[in-house]
Amino acid sequence: MxxxxxxxxxxxxxxxxxxxxxxxxxxxxxxxxxxxxxxxxxxxxxxxxxxxxxxxxxxxxxxxxxxxxxxxxxxxxxxxxxxxxxxxxxxxxxxxxxxxxxxxxxxxxxxxxxxxxxxxxxxxxxxxxxxxxxxxxxxxxxxxxxxxxxxxxxxxxxxxxxxxxxxxxxxAAPPVPEIAWAFAALDASHGSARIAALSADLGWSRRHFISRFRTEIGMSPKTVARLLRFAHAQRIARSTGTAWADTAAAAGYADQAHLIRDFREFSGLTPQAWLRTQPR
Known part of the structure; x- marks a missing residue:
């Protein structure tokens, strides 16, 4: 290097x-x-x-x-x-x-x-x-x-x-501080922070929060939370090789079925098929 x-x-x-x-x-x-x-x-x-x-x-x-x-x-x-x-x-x-x-x-x-x-x-x-x-x-x-x-x-x-x-x-103008804070909270929690709690902490209505979030981030807070949780599951799967049910629990999914749903939606593959594409 x-x-x-x-x-x-x-x-x-x-x-x-x-x-x-x-x-x-x-x-x-x-x-x-x-x-x-x-x-x-x-x-x-x-x-x-x-x-x-x-x-x-x-x-x-x-x-x-x-x-x-x-x-x-x-x-x-x-x-x-x-x-x-x-x-x-x-x-x-x-x-x-x-x-x-x-x-x-x-x-x-x-x-x-x-x-x-x-x-x-x-x-x-x-x-x-x-x-x-x-x-x-x-x-x-x-x-x-x-x-x-x-x-x-x-x-x-x-x-x-x-x-x-x-x-x-x-x-450039600095980021909107309320949205930067909310995005950081979602990121730090791997998507588990509650959207309603974030908007309440800001003193904003849920509708206003979602609208401003889309403008600054490009997606709704819910979609961003799902993508952050999915990325967390990918990191766990790459590093630990644990059973998928355990990976789902560690990443904050309600169950393995929800993890499979996100893998299909976000990668087009099942979790195991995705894992086979990763460098070893």
Whole structure:
């Protein structure tokens, strides 16, 4: 690891049949509530790769330097789903990704609060959408994409991307404090905090709380709570290998049936089928 960058070369990776180069840099700790990481991805093989990503609250900004990806939300993609450089809003379902062995990109992962500040858009306008960088009314993002494309050195690309994040957050309005607090409470509790209690603590009506939450985060508090609980279950399953009933209980599910429901909805797979897709 150098300059905070971790480099991995994988012989194969979750549906990718050949070598993949991954380089990752974590942002400064004081930015972690807004940006979770920057990743450089490059395929080094001939052929077709099919990846499945589970639902997540991450809002990625992807600048592509190679062949376009084909991406389908909740379904396998086709040629009409080809997309190069874009921002993807949060989506409560599986994402199917196809590439052809020459994909090469840099990805900045924002939290919903970070994306709201960096792009300045109501987050519910991005939910379930992929928006081309060229279609964003944002000259700064287009300039970032041009600078990254014109810079072949990956280390310099990391510096440019990190500087963009720092500068945009420095210029942006702060997050709405009530929503930032509620989101942090849901995150800290892995989705178990009661929505009614959060709105009551804020002195807001439930309807007003949900409306403001959608604008700032992109989804309802209930959906966000479910996704946080699902992510917690995934972490438990990866790290412990316990029975699914025990995983469900540890993650805060009422029973195993509810865990299975969320896995099917958010990954398109049963829990066991999903586990088989994970690196060992």
């Amino acid at each position: 150098a300059d905070g960058v971790r480099t991995d070369i994988h012989d194969s990776l979750g549906g990718v049949p050949g070598p993949v180069e991954l380089r990752r840099r974590r942002p400064p700790p004081d930015l972690s509530a807004f940006c979770s990481g920057i990743t450089f991805y490059r395929e080094r093989f001939q052929g077709v790769a099919r990846q499945l990503e589970t639902a997540t609250l991450t809002v990625p900004l992807i600048v592509s330097f190679g062949t376009p990806f084909e991406i389908g939300l909740g379904r396998p993609p086709g040629p009409e789903d080809r997309i190069r450089s874009f921002v993807a809003g949060p989506y409560a379902g599986p994402v199917h990704i196809l590439s052809r062995g020459e994909a090469h990109c840099l990805q900045i992962d924002f939290t919903p609060l970070g994306a709201r500040r960096v792009f300045g858009l109501p987050m519910d306008e991005l939910t379930g959408r992929m928006v081309l960088i060229d279609d964003l009314d944002d000259a700064g993002v287009r300039t970032l994409a041009d600078r990254l494309t014109d810079t072949p050195d990956w280390s310099r690309r990391f510096d440019i991307a990190e500087r963009f994040v720092i500068e945009r957050l420095g210029l």
